[in-house]
Amino acid sequence: MKGLLIAGPCSAESEEQVLQSAIQVRDAGIGLFRAGLWKPRTRPGGFEGVGEAGIGWLVAARERTGLDVCTEAACAGHVRICLDNGITTIWLGARTVANPFAVQDIADALRAAGGCRRILVKNPPSPDLELWLGAIERLQGCGEIVAVHRGFKGGGSGPYRNDPLWELAVEFRAGHPSIPLLCDPSHIAGTRELVPEIAQRALDLGFDGLMIETHPNPSEALSDSAQQLSPKELEALLALLVERGNSGSDPVLEELRARLDAIDEQLLSVIAGRMEVCRNIGEVKKRGGLPIIQPGRWEEVMRKVESRASELGLDKGFARRIFEILHAESVSNQE
Numbered sequence: 001m002k003g004l005l006i007a008g009p010c011s012a013e014s015e016e017q018v019l020q021s022a023i024q025v026r027d028a029g030i031g032l033f034r035a036g037l038w039k040p041r042t043r044p045g046g047f048e049g050v051g052e053a054g055i056g057w058l059v060a061a062r063e064r065t066g067l068d069v070c071t072e073a074a075c076a077g078h079v080r081i082c083l084d085n086g087i088t089t090i091w092l093g094a095r096t097v098a099n100p101f102a103v104q105d106i107a108d109a110l111r112a113a114g115g116c117r118r119i120l121v122k123n124p125p126s127p128d129l130e131l132w133l134g135a136i137e138r139l140q141g142c143g144e145i146v147a148v149h150r151g152f153k154g155g156g157s158g159p160y161r162n163d164p165l166w167e168l169a170v171e172f173r174a175g176h177p178s179i180p181l182l183c184d185p186s187h188i189a190g191t192r193e194l195v196p197e198i199a200q201r202a203l204d205l206g207f208d209g210l211m212i213e214t215h216p217n218p219s220e221a222l223s224d225s226a227q228q229l230s231p232k233e234l235e236a237l238l239a240l241l242v243e244r245g246n247s248g249s250d251p252v253l254e255e256l257r258a259r260l261d262a263i264d265e266q267l268l269s270v271i272a273g274r275m276e277v278c279r280n281i282g283e284v285k286k287r288g289g290l291p292i293i294q295p296g297r298w299e300e301v302m303r304k305v306e307s308r309a310s311e312l313g314l315d316k317g318f319a320r321r322i323f324e325i326l327h328a329e330s331v332s333n334q335e
């Protein structure tokens with residue numbers, strides 16, 4: 001792959017695990033190794049990272065493998081520890097990016113130390129491009145900025161841990177074409193099976209690289225166990241990914257396609273919600289001994305559909321056909 005590839009475990013857990021992971025990442029042909037020392041956890045009580053104790057493991061892994069290494073910095077103290085140990089690529093996690101005070105402290109610490117090589121800035125958990133851009137602006141001049149799309153906290157109804165909301169990533173890119181944009185399919189997916197399709201989608205949308213979580217033994221990982229790839233899965237993924245040249249590289253077309261996908265997703269959720277309500281109605285009718293089809297009611301629904309369709313500039317016949325299909329499916333679900 002031509003873009004920037006980063007891989008490594010969610011967390012540094014032991015010196016041996018860090019070294020083993022780094023060797024596997026290098027053998028997969030990847031040049032930049034990641035491992036989190038300080039882990040931001042939504043709730044206390046989980047594994048919060050080994051902290052400063054692990055910095056030497058990263059340095060040792062870099063020396064043994066020749067890989068460039070990076071870790072997450074969430075405050076000025078973390079920045080200083082990284083820079084003191086020659087770790088000059090850092091990433092800012094989603095939760096940190098959501099906090100302008102923390103980002104400013106990090107930017108000040110970087111400036112005071114003369115900056116660093118590269119700063120990866122993840123999107124904040126909320127779908128707020130301004131907040132993401134605000135963090136990037138605060139870090140301007142502190143090192144090369146790379147944005148990382150890691151998905152957005154959604155209602156939990158979709159298949160992913162974090163909704164990709166591709167249309168936002170595409171909008172970000174169209175507005176800021178000079179900022180390299182990576183995708184972190186691991187934190188979007190939440191489960192390892194979904195990582196490949198997200199990684200491929202990102203490449204199809206012209207992303208500039210990927211940050212992937214991988215662990216020598218994912219089932220025993222102390223954090224994000226379900227989403228980390230084994231070394232074999234990482235190699236299989238890299239072999240599978242296709243760079244489709246320039247297809248879809250027109251930013252206007254990309255944005256429109258991403259918007260269409262988002263609308264289709266909403267349409268399906270709305271239809272599923274409608275079916276659920278119909279099933280509930282079916283149960284109520286059954287309990288009350290009412291017939292499933294009540295023609296008066298259906299004619300009234302259709303009248304409303306046609307009049308609303310006209311207001312929205314839709315063809316009445318088209319709207320009628322859609323609702324006839326929905327109605328037929330609802331009736332068969334109520335039987």
Ligand code: PEP
Nearest residue numbers: 010093094095122150187
């Ligand atoms: C991580 O990369 O391990 C991490 C905590 O990511 P995020 O900040 O995107 O949740």
Ligand code: MN
Nearest residue numbers: 010213223224
């Ligand atoms: Mn993680």
